Amino acid sequence: MLDAICTLDETKPVTYTVFKFQKLSDADIEHYRQSLICPACNGKAYFRKASKDGKAACFGSRYHQTDCSEFNPSNAKVREELAAIEVNQLLVDNDALVIDFSKRAGGKCASLSSADKKVVVESKADKGNTDLAEIGADKAGTQDEQSGMSRVSSEGLDKLLHSLLRGSELAESDLWVYTDEKYRWRAKNLFVNFADAEPTDNGAPRMYWGTLSHSDKNMHWLNPADCRDVGIPVEDYQEALCKRFDIQERRDLEGAGIIIFGKCFFNKDKTRKIIQLWGKDISRMAISKLDD
Template identity: 65%
Template sequence: MLDAICKIDLQPDMTYSVFKFQVLNDAEIERLRQHLFCPVCDGKAYFRKASKDGKAACFGSRYHQLDCAEFKPSASRQREEQDATEVNQLITESDALKIDFSRSPSTAKAKPSSPQTAVLDKKAQSNNALELPNQIAEPQSQYLDDKRAHQPDQRIGSQGLEKLLNSLLRGSDLASSDLWVYTDDKYRWRAKNLFVNFVDAEPTDNGSPRMYWGTLSHSDKAMLWLNPADSKDVGIPIDSFKGALQQRFGIEDRRDLEGAGIIIFGKCFWNKDKTRKIIQLWNRDVTRMHLSKADD
């Protein structure tokens, strides 16, 4: 996309070319980038800065209508649609679904982390776990919607986070389904209560986690926070596991996060001033999330 429309409440819509947008100062880009839409189909759009290896700045969208003139089918789009079909079939044929958090990302070009980075990540996780026991180390009995044992005659499917995210981005029935979904061997939730788009994220009364999903607009300059495109009052802190996230999903700079799809198992709570909702990755375990970079 060479153009995008910026829509801000109580202000007239403004159309930007990518050439005009990229020369704005950093503060103005940060202010506007969560208000961008496709000029043809009005799908939510993102802005990606020029990359260090020569890729040009661009607008893009993961929400184009199929008949949108700006829509250009890609290999990843086709894969997402196939995953949506597969998940819908699983919903139809299964009595329950177990999330397999052990499956590795299939598309990441991960780079090895240095021993120093690994040590710092482990130290940060340990320190934060001690400082925030009530926010992170929740006893399982406090966050479960349902507690059941498997029934011997149940047809239980299994799927990893990557395909679940792809299916949600492509409109599968998962987020509205009554299917039981197991997050481990013992505990299950109705899918419609477990999978929550960022725009609908709300702090839970008992600190129970959900599978939050959607797309990212951008991160802060230091890549310590992720900002969902779907909601402007939600933030995802990643400072304590940044190195592990970069290694697992092949993240080299901020541009890799712009427009990315994401699903994260975590808890939602208010910040101290109740001005922003925080989604904290459960136990800061990066296997409990998946990140899908946008196509160039």
């Protein structure tokens, strides 16, 4: 995309060429970049600065309509659409989903056998001792819709993120999702887009997802593109994050997809919502860069 529309002032939208936008002051770029849309389909857009290795500045979007004239199929789109198809089929074929936080994109599951795609396990409903109230997950009780044997699939965060970015039905599903052996949630209560993030009554975690607009200059905070009042502090584990996701510069984060298991709370002045990674465990988040 060579152009994008800034809608910060909805009564006077301004169309910028990428050449004009990159010449704005750093302060103006930070102020405007979360209000950009595609000029052809109005999908939310992002701005990426020129990279140190010579890549040009550009506008782009992960939210183009399929018939958008600006839309250019990429490896990322193909990957995301395939993930959405596979996850939607998973919702049909399985009774529950186990999130395998050790499973990386393109890698094998470390904790399950090669037959982990559709394993048969004893239903936890028969055990009758699962207490999910501690962290606010859906309380299982002693009865379930299906007893005996259940079909359970295992997936890593990368595929789940890719499917959500491409509109899978996961975030609206009643499927049980296990975040570990003890806690399970209805998918529709677990997966929350950044735009819908709200502090929970008891600090219960959720699986927040969406795309990133940008980070601050020191890459201590990540700012979602889906809203303007949410921030993700990463300073405490910045080194581990950059190493795990090969983040070399701020540009690598611009327009990236992200999913993070964490808790949401207000800052001191209640002007901004903070999403804190649960236990600062880097395995409980995934970032999908545009260039991956």
